[in-house]
Amino acid sequence: MWMQLLVNSLALGSFYALIALGFALIFGVTRAFNLAHGELILLGGYIAYLLHGGFGMPVIWTVPFSIASLVIASLLLHGLLRRIREPLELNTLVVTFGLALVLQNSMLYLFTADYRLISHGRLFHLKSLDAYVSDTQISIVLTSLLATLAIHLLMRKTFLGKALRATIQDREAARLAGIHVDRMSLVAFGLGGALIGLAGPLYAQMAYLHPFGGSEPTLLAIIVSIFAGVGRTRGLLLGGWLLGAMESSTIFFLGGSWRELVSAVVLIALLLLKPEGLWAGRAEAGADA
Numbered sequence: 001m002w003m004q005l006l007v008n009s010l011a012l013g014s015f016y017a018l019i020a021l022g023f024a025l026i027f028g029v030t031r032a033f034n035l036a037h038g039e040l041i042l043l044g045g046y047i048a049y050l051l052h053g054g055f056g057m058p059v060i061w062t063v064p065f066s067i068a069s070l071v072i073a074s075l076l077l078h079g080l081l082r083r084i085r086e087p088l089e090l091n092t093l094v095v096t097f098g099l100a101l102v103l104q105n106s107m108l109y110l111f112t113a114d115y116r117l118i119s120h121g122r123l124f125h126l127k128s129l130d131a132y133v134s135d136t137q138i139s140i141v142l143t144s145l146l147a148t149l150a151i152h153l154l155m156r157k158t159f160l161g162k163a164l165r166a167t168i169q170d171r172e173a174a175r176l177a178g179i180h181v182d183r184m185s186l187v188a189f190g191l192g193g194a195l196i197g198l199a200g201p202l203y204a205q206m207a208y209l210h211p212f213g214g215s216e217p218t219l220l221a222i223i224v225s226i227f228a229g230v231g232r233t234r235g236l237l238l239g240g241w242l243l244g245a246m247e248s249s250t251i252f253f254l255g256g257s258w259r260e261l262v263s264a265v266v267l268i269a270l271l272l273l274k275p276e277g278l279w280a281g282r283a284e285a286g287a288d289a
Contacts, residue, residue: 003126003129005249007129007133007137010141011244013241014144014237015140015144015244016239017148017236018140018147018202019217020223020228020236021148021151021195021236022191022194022199023218023225024225024228029184030185031088032088033089034077035218036096036097036099036100036214036218037096037217038214038216039100039107039218040073040103040196041199041217042209042214043069044197044198044199045066045201045204047062047200047201048118049116049118049209051065063197063201066198067198070193071197072193074193077096078185078186078189080095082185113211117205118205121134121136121205122135139202140206143202151191152233155233164187167184203217220243223243223266223267224240226239227270243266
């Protein structure tokens with residue numbers, strides 16, 4: 001029983017971290033609060049669903065198409081948000097909320113209101129642990145770990161990553177140091193779009209796709225990003241696992257109807273008690289990227 005709970009928590013938390021990775025990167029570099037994040041993930045999921053269901057393409061082969069589509073969509077979003085004037089945070093909320101509504105109705109027109117899901121793969125029995133795990137859960141954990149590691153190494157070991165971290169810490173100081181912060185914003189949207197496209201096909205295997213389901217992944221991305229603090233890539237993984245453990249335990253002991261309440265309570269508590277992130281006291285923002 002407890003090992004099954006641990007397996008479910010690990011898979012769900014890794015899924016949440018992957019959902020949040022693109023959101024956190026874009027927000028950290030640009031301070032653009034993207035309320036259409038969930039709708040973009042759904043778009044990636046629908047692309048995978050169409051390619052898998054309509055053309056019989058294996059799910060893993062749909063990932064490059066999803067990534068390419070979402071990179072283009074994110075760069076178009078960057079071009080739109082560049083035209084926004086101060087106050088940036090407030091205006092991006094309004095614009096991306098409107099974009100979310102446009103995407104919802106577009107997906108409703110194209111895909112109807114039917115719930116869609118890419119069927120789960122095989123289920124394996126781990127006899128030594130007395131637990132079951134699906135190949136979808138294994139894929140999600142591995143993808144989340146590899147994506148987080150890749151972004152972490154990019155941010156810590158490359159000149160581009162150091163420029164992104166400097167922009168996260170202080171845009172004006174980075175500009176004075178000779179960093180082209182507008183170009184860093186473009187890079188952040190491109191990388192963020194790739195991460196969103198990576199999450200889309202996996203989302204279509206873990207949760208039902210429907211046009212108005214984008215608010216949930218957006219909320220999860222916000223919660224996990226607050227857990228981690230701005231610029232802390234590894235903290236996203238820890239935050240995702242913590243939230244996944246909370247939700248899995250709630251579902252196990254109280255039932256699935258309580259899951260959304262847990263997310264709402266966690267978000268309110270974080271905003272009231274630790275809006276800068278759970279690990280903000282250890283280092284400056286961006287230092288743990």
